[in-house]
Amino acid sequence: WPRRGRMYGFHQSFKISVEVSMQEIDYFAAETLDDVYNLLAETGGRVIAGGTDVIVQMQRSAFPATALIDVSRIADLRFIREDTGGIHIGALTTYADVLASCLLHEAAPALIQAAATVGAPQTRSRGTIGGNIGNASPAGDMLPPLLALNAEITLTCAAGTRILPLDDFLLGPRQTCLAPGEIIHSVSFETPPKPFGAVFLKLGNRSGMAIAVVNAAAVLLLDAQGRIATARVALGAVAPRAVRCLHVEAVLAGQQRSDGLFADAARAVQGDIAPISDIRGTASYRRQAAERLVRRALRQAFEQARTES
Numbered sequence: 001w002p003r004r005g006r007m008y009g010f011h012q013s014f015k016i017s018v019e020v021s022m023q024e025i026d027y028f029a030a031e032t033l034d035d036v037y038n039l040l041a042e043t044g045g046r047v048i049a050g051g052t053d054v055i056v057q058m059q060r061s062a063f064p065a066t067a068l069i070d071v072s073r074i075a076d077l078r079f080i081r082e083d084t085g086g087i088h089i090g091a092l093t094t095y096a097d098v099l100a101s102c103l104l105h106e107a108a109p110a111l112i113q114a115a116a117t118v119g120a121p122q123t124r125s126r127g128t129i130g131g132n133i134g135n136a137s138p139a140g141d142m143l144p145p146l147l148a149l150n151a152e153i154t155l156t157c158a159a160g161t162r163i164l165p166l167d168d169f170l171l172g173p174r175q176t177c178l179a180p181g182e183i184i185h186s187v188s189f190e191t192p193p194k195p196f197g198a199v200f201l202k203l204g205n206r207s208g209m210a211i212a213v214v215n216a217a218a219v220l221l222l223d224a225q226g227r228i229a230t231a232r233v234a235l236g237a238v239a240p241r242a243v244r245c246l247h248v249e250a251v252l253a254g255q256q257r258s259d260g261l262f263a264d265a266a267r268a269v270q271g272d273i274a275p276i277s278d279i280r281g282t283a284s285y286r287r288q289a290a291e292r293l294v295r296r297a298l299r300q301a302f303e304q305a306r307t308e309s
Ligand SMILES: Cc1cc2nc3c(=O)[nH]c(=O)nc-3n(C[C@H](O)[C@H](O)[C@H](O)COP(=O)(O)OP(=O)(O)OC[C@H]3O[C@@H](n4cnc5c(N)ncnc54)[C@H](O)[C@@H]3O)c2cc1C
Pocket: 046, 047, 048, 049, 050, 051, 052, 053, 054, 055, 056, 071, 091, 092, 117, 118, 119, 120, 123, 126, 127, 128, 129, 130, 131, 132, 133, 134, 135, 139, 140, 141, 142, 178, 182, 183, 184, 185, 209, 210, 211, 212
């Protein structure tokens, strides 16, 4: 795609008309952020980045839009950097970029593990972190690790910038609080202080190219005595949106590791989730799998942190 079209000047961008699954749609390739804001205001269109969700949804007539604003050429949205405020990842950062980042290997191994499970190399080189967030799938693989890292999301529009917790941004299946005219600019989180462990685990119906039946992330920060100073756990595919597991976290906070601790904490996940049955698994299977995954993620995160300390 595009399969047919006429090109003409529009701001600094170009426009063509394309047809995807009998749906005719105007396509604008934006060159700058100002282009994007102007085009969103003038067309009421929707953003496309890597297109790995949008095109599939358009083919199923599940992406209502009269215009697509392509942001994929905007270099200002593709970065991974660290400053005193933490680590910042631009919305256009691809999974391949994440996997190639030494900074993220060091500071956010759960993001690396999650990115490595997404699709195949083709999807990982086109799909973006902003697209995974914007798509707000309950099973999106980057969402649990970002929630467990307590990530904040930066939204920008012609009028300015707002920053809010990712937890507040996700409202439900494919629903976010993105306002008209806004785009996802970046996602940020504090660099975890050492010693910490950060783990992502995914259960799918096969080992590759699988949408998660359940996915889980755990971040544990230890204090000088080896106690769990902070525990953040998040799950996907077990509720209408990826969720923080506050019941699990409450069991862990301030505790020394003991034989029963991670089992007790994992049992508490039942209070955090509301899974449904679908083609990938039943609700009761997901409940059992969630408990297992949480226990395993906690053990692995704790071992990672202990090795570091
Ligand atoms: C074969 C295949 C395998 C896949 N496997 C997985 C998998 O294992 N795990 C997984 O989680 N996902 C998977 N996906 C889904 C997809 O690759 C990811 O969700 C990807 O991150 C989406 O990014 P994108 O840039 O392609 O988004 P797009 O498709 O371009 O956009 C997705 C949504 O986000 C919005 N959006 C994108 N960027 C912005 C922005 N900057 N500001 C505002 N809104 C924005 C769009 O409007 C749209 O609603 C797979 C997809 C395919 C086709």
